[in-house]
Amino acid sequence: MASAAATSSTATMFGTAAAASDGCSRRVFVTTTVQVRASRSSPAFLRTSRAIKTYSSCSNSSVVNEPRVGFCFLEFYCNCIKTRLTALVTEVSAKVIDGKATAKEIREEIAAEISKMKESSGVVPGLAVILVGERKDSATYVRNKKKACESVGIKSYEVHLAEDCSEQEILQHISAFNDDPAVNGILVQLPLPSNMNEQNILNAVCIEKDVDGFSPLNIGRLAMRDREPLFVPCTPKGCIELLHRYGVPIKGKRAVVIGRSNIVGMPAALLLQREDATVTVVHSRTKNPEAITREADIVITAVGQPNMVRGSWIKPGAVVIDVGINPFEDTSCSRGYRLVGDVCYEEASKIASAITPVPGGVGPMTIAMLLSNTLSATKRAYNLE
Ligand SMILES: Nc1nc(=O)c2c([nH]1)NC[C@@H]1CN(c3ccc(C(=O)N[C@@H](CCC(=O)O)C(=O)O)cc3)C=[N+]21
Numbered sequence: 272m273a274s275a276a277a278t279s280s281t282a283t284m285f286g287t288a289a290a291a292s293d294g295c296s297r298r299v300f301v302t303t304t305v306q307v308r309a310s311r312s313s314p315a316f317l318r319t320s321r322a323i324k325t326y327s328s329c330s331n332s333s334v335v336n337e338p339r340v341g342f343c344f345l346e347f348y349c350n351c352i353k354t355r356l357t358a359l360v361t362e363v364s365a366k367v368i369d370g371k372a373t374a375k376e377i378r379e380e381i382a383a384e385i386s387k388m389k390e391s392s393g394v395v396p397g398l399a400v401i402l403v404g405e406r407k408d409s410a411t412y413v414r415n416k417k418k419a420c421e422s423v424g425i426k427s428y429e430v431h432l433a434e435d436c437s438e439q440e441i442l443q444h445i446s447a448f449n450d451d452p453a454v455n456g457i458l459v460q461l462p463l464p465s466n467m468n469e470q471n472i473l474n475a476v477c478i479e480k481d482v483d484g485f486s487p488l489n490i491g492r493l494a495m496r497d498r499e500p501l502f503v504p505c506t507p508k509g510c511i512e513l514l515h516r517y518g519v520p521i522k523g524k525r526a527v528v529i530g531r532s533n534i535v536g537m538p539a540a541l542l543l544q545r546e547d548a549t550v551t552v553v554h555s556r557t558k559n560p561e562a563i564t565r566e567a568d569i570v571i572t573a574v575g576q577p578n579m580v581r582g583s584w585i586k587p588g589a590v591v592i593d594v595g596i597n598p599f600e601d602t603s604c605s606r607g608y609r610l611v612g613d614v615c616y617e618e619a620s621k622i623a624s625a626i627t628p629v630p631g632g633v634g635p636m637t638i639a640m641l642l643s644n645t646l647s648a649t650k651r652a653y654n655l656e
Pocket residue numbers: 272273274277411412415458459460461462483505596610629630631632633634635636637638
């Protein structure tokens with residue numbers, strides 16, 4: 272649920288840091304980042320990047336006020352160091368954390384498990400999706416979920432209701448799915464039309480089938496030590512899965528989550544804390560979010576504000592997980608816009624050690640985690656494993 276729609280309420284309040292028309296506006300001074308090229312293998316790239324020193328030089332240096340001779344010497348000295356460094360090191364951009372490829376890997380694992388399950392017990396997992404209204408993005412997401420279900424052997428059930436349907440009608444469908452043993456997971460596509468009571472509707476989904484993990488009981492358990500939630504919300508779960516699969520250590524690290532939505536920011540912070548990170552949540556009322564974010568070894572952004580997090584917010588070597596999927600006007604694209612993250616990728620990828628792209632980062636992982644949650648709901652329902 273990386274969507275702009277899901278997080279836009281907090282997003283607008285960050286307005287002052289918003290980017291210029293082509294994504295990230297250029298700074299007046301130039302920051303050069305020089306890093307040792309890291310190895311491609313996952314855990315190793317981190318070891319390397321942690322050992323890396325980052326050298327920054329800004330063209331608006333105060334050195335110009337030094338006496339001339341001193342300045343010349345300094346300049347000469349700096350140039351020597353620069354030349355040596357250039358010989359020894361090459362500028363690198365961060366390792367790309369490939370959510371699309373990782374999601375595919377996970378789908379294959381899930382497909383294999385489902386096929387075994389069908390063989391041994393005859394059980395076929397089922398996921399029901401309820402879509403209300405005509406939002407184009409929602410229709411696309413639902414279509415993608417359906418395709419993903421088919422690709423792994425989950426049977427999908429879909430109900431599409433009109434924008435002006437009654438809450439009662441939605442509740443009836445939920446109740447029918449709750450009672451249907453062929454349906455193991457139920458997802459109500461968000462956002463719902465604004466006149467509807469989202470809480471009432473989400474509360475109607477029985478907890479054993481709440482594959483989105485949105486029920487307060489689930490979140491409560493997620494927040495408590497020694498308790499296990501039935502389901503972990505898909506997007507934050509996808510973020511942590513990426514960190515695990517790329518060998519990023521979390522225990523004892525400083526993590527900053529930007530955004531505090533019920534569906535991404537807050538559960539992401541809880542999950543990181545469960546993984547023994549020291550977690551800070553930065554939100555629209557936070558003073559000096561930039562300085563706080565710069566302390567973090569791991570940054571997860573979920574604000575729904577295109578390119579809000581600039582390179583200067585990122586500690587050199589940090590790992591950046593960008594949950595934002597924001598439409599950004601671009602007439603050169605066939606649909607008139609392209610998708611950009613909450614993070615200015617161009618800048619941050621020169622400073623971070625690893626970063627997720629948008630698209631192709633957290634988005635596909637959200638869907639993979641939905642399939643994973645549906646599989647575990649099925650196993651639980653039939654007492655398998
Ligand atoms: N009850 C509910 N559960 C959700 O999980 C949920 C929801 N409502 N409402 C909307 C958000 C949004 N969301 C996304 C899932 C996948 C991509 C995704 O795969 N994105 C591709 C790009 C897709 C494209 O190109 O349009 C990517 O980032 O690479 C994006 C967004 C799930 N959501």
